[in-house]
Amino acid sequence: MSCLRYRWRGRGAGLSAQPWKFLLLNMVTAVGRSVPRRDGASKVTGEARYTDDLVVAGAWYGKTIRSTIPRGTIRSITLDPAYDWGGSRVVLVTADDIPGDNVVDLIRDDQPVLARQGGEIRHKEEPILLLAAADRSTLEEAAEHIRIEYVPAEPVFDPAQASEVYTTIEIRKGDDVEAVEGVEVVVERSFTVGLQEQLYIEPQGAIASPTPDGGITVIGSLQCPYYVHRALKRALKLTDQQAVVVQAETGGGFGGKEEYPSMVAIHAALLARKAGRPVRLIYDRHEDLAATTKRHPGVITHRTGVKKDGTLLFQNIDILLDGGGYCTLTPVVLSRAAIHASGPYSCPNVRVRARAVATNTPPNGAFRGFGAPQSLFAAELMVEHVAERLGISSVDLRRKWMLRLGDTTATGQKLTESVSSDLVLDAALKAVPPVPPVSPSRPSVRRGRGLSLVFHGSGFTGSGEKKLSGTVAMEALADGTFQILTASTEIGQGTKTIFCQLAADALGVPMGRVTVAPQDTSLVPDSGPTVASRTAMIVGRLVQEAATEITERLKREKAPLRVEKSYIQPDSLHWDETTYRGDAYPIYAWACTIADVDVDVTTGAVRVTDLVTAVDCGKALHPVLAEGQVEGGCLQAVGWATIEEIKMKDGGYQNDRLATYLIPTALDAPNIRTILVENPYSRGPFGAKGIGELPMDGPAPAIIAAIHDATGVWLDEIPATPEKVIAALARKPA
Amino acid sequence: MRDVTYLRPKDLQDAVQLSRTTPGCRPLAGGTDLMVMLHARTLRPAPRAILDVWSLSELKGVRRVDGMLEIGAAESYTGIIRSAEAQQHLPALVAAARTIGAAQIQNRGTLGGNLANASPAGDTLPVLLAYDAVVVTDRRSIAIDRFFTGYRHTALQSDELITAVRFPLDRQVVFRKVGTRAAQAISKVVIAVCRQPARVAIGSVAEVPLRASGAEAALASGDVAGAIAAVTADIRPIDDVRSTATYRQAVTQNVLRELLRQ
């Protein structure tokens, strides 16, 4: 489990290479070092306070009553008249108690806070009523005295049969793909990817408290304080000041706490408002698994045209994602899926047609990678299938196809710096020994190796960062310390630590003199959400700029003083949302992953034994944290590719407990070896690029290729459960 | 759970007495199943009291009794794994215990609990069947092949307490569990096999852990291929959240083939 680091400077680093060299020699003391993480001590002693750990005097317990059918309307809601519904015992909230809009504010105004009586139910577990009581047994007892009757309607579960489309995207590059001349071989294949649960170990939760000004303060487990703030204002009709959102220590997010906490927070707030006292709304694992968002499942079909020598002539790609019952972030997920669909390859003629549809399952939403793992899974396996058809090595084919400096992507973006396809491919290949033979004592085991090459856009897509204009503030205080004010959250990835490193080096002070203000909307500006591999690169850069400006001003002025920095889109970036042409991302991070697997042909069990991944992060601001992101993301991808399966029954998830939704344990996890390649990005802080999501992209296709290498069978669907492996082996001609 | 009375008997005799005189009473050992169900309120009928037998010294330990090895009903899997007697005489039981959960569950899970819970997926249960174990209760001995009477139903009376499980010393049993992951997994298929006498016991393939009678008959006459062929008719697997009937059929045969090759 050693870590190799390649420092690479030169071609592609552009004009900024020299200033960094200067910085490295003279000023940099924190950046690039694995300093102790800021939140480390409190986390290893049990002192860190997560939402459910907070003691709030007089708080009641809240509960959400949810639909038991996937589609229909509510015929009636009946409260048992014999039960004591007195407000001193129990508080009940219905859609009629919502002072503002009955909408969870996000992209499309389709998702209600609570379904209305007579209103539509679009998925199982849809929130209908809220209850609060002083103790849990009263709460459970009251819930048993409510009867909801429905008029069921015919649900739609098959995305291919769905009539309601959330969004479509078309990307075109070059000529009409089916009219391209000189094509000698066409390969067509479909790939299916399954649902995946984020499975942060701390379930969703929020505590809401009414404030004397008629407002509400919500403390919760969340990634994006200002998403929750906006949603809260709208549903409860609050002013900017009346709605206050505070992030508690948060036990993992992975996208699962991007949009869903708005729902939890509004619910808690409605209960608190009606009860006139604080209310704790903490999900248990079952509710969290059954009701909250998952990774979008989908089907991706490729038609690829090549010459016999492997020359890539066209890629024709269809993407179908299942959005579930409400839109949530589906259009943005589809966007990232479409842009990454052609893989890190240079193809003259590309057509991507992407569609996301509505079905009657619980809504799908944000999850690390955000559509890219789905489409890159298909793209990478397509390379394997074309190579197999042509009888050439898939590594050689990748070298022939892969994007290099100066090439253009499917959206027509010309790559002008920090392109690392060859660097990561070489680094990964160099790091792996030959595949060791299987011990003769394990005759049922077949061993194989597979490789993948991926890229991932860092930061928001297209004009996202420009529209958002994320802001960071920094204060120089009279005592000689500095405070960073940002809404970017610490969810384990190390935000607080790397921001302090960046600030300390830009200020030229020891890290001990830099602090981070709490993620509290009454204190910090909106830095944008903590998503999209943007925190280190985009917000981190703002921290660096703010610190630099403070340093300059302190030469002329005295503390205390405050500066604010907002994102300004460089003039060189152009994006056309209507045509999907232009610079889809400011920069891309790159990874090559090599997976070794053991397949037991007796049981069909796939064990990923070793994973080597070379990742270009631009600059490792904190190598240990960067490796931690890579290793954690890789294991999530291993789980997605192998054992994390969700079976549906009547529109609900059968795997709605941790005894049935299985993630890898320490015994299942492969040896993961990370190679950090540093090919700097001129506008990243100290050259850094975002890599939070990238490690989710590569392992799945590498594992499927390794299973093929081991057994000779191709699986087109993940997870590659033992059931699928055994079935595929049975179909294999003897 | 607030309305569930907690009873701590001072010894086995006291436990037997409390069990017989307390209506709606459920024995509690390591709690690995019961505490989950109590908290989720999924037990029907809902228990009114729990009788804590975890600490009763009479239900602990691994010892020789009447030429058999006796394991206390509340002995933990960890205790079984560490027992030199169990390692020597019941290696398949030790192997099964090692596949259950992880350290936290092995430290609390017990044979008595696994038996009383009577899950068709109970990891030790096929092993008990292959050993022809005897379930000892506060009032009688029950042969293991008469213990499981239906889905999560046993031959136990409502106030009957399991006190121990007895095993013969001379059996050669092999064991294999097929789960979704390396630890903390409930089985897709679990098999224990003995050649002499012929025993083929399988879990997760029917509503109860079962003896595969067709396969056993073939094996008894030395027909290994016949046993592998016959086993498909012995089992009644279903599609559920953990696996499929098709998979369980195929893998039961595959695993049986491997175990019989050893």
Next chain:
Amino acid sequence: MVQFTLNGRRVSFEGSGSRRLLDVLREDFRATGTKEGCGEGECGACSVLIDGDVVDSCLVAVGQVEGRDVLTIEGLSSPLQQAFIEHGAAQCGICTPGMLLAAHVLLQRTTRPSADDVREALAGNLCRCTGYTKIIEAVLSCGT
């Protein structure tokens, strides 16, 4: 009434013996370092030590700790804690208390564990952030 030792102190609890040890630790003794991740003995976030053995406190009725010695993260003092910080073994931190206690038991019993020993000892503690790599490194660094 249940009397037991919590992190070296004699304590007593007056409520029902059928309550989960997890809830009593968190709500009555404010030992909130013990986390609830699943409530069914799958994730290990609620791990505590009873008489030196690691158990899931969501599966223990508090009556069962009568006269016993309970150790939670609040009572742990181990070089593992510093090693977890240095090696990056704690990310979001929610699994960390349980993970540390399970690792502590291993090191009490095996002075120089192998990586496989560590994996087995920690198999009952789920982590979703780290891929376990740095946790295993941290534990191995504390072997003597």
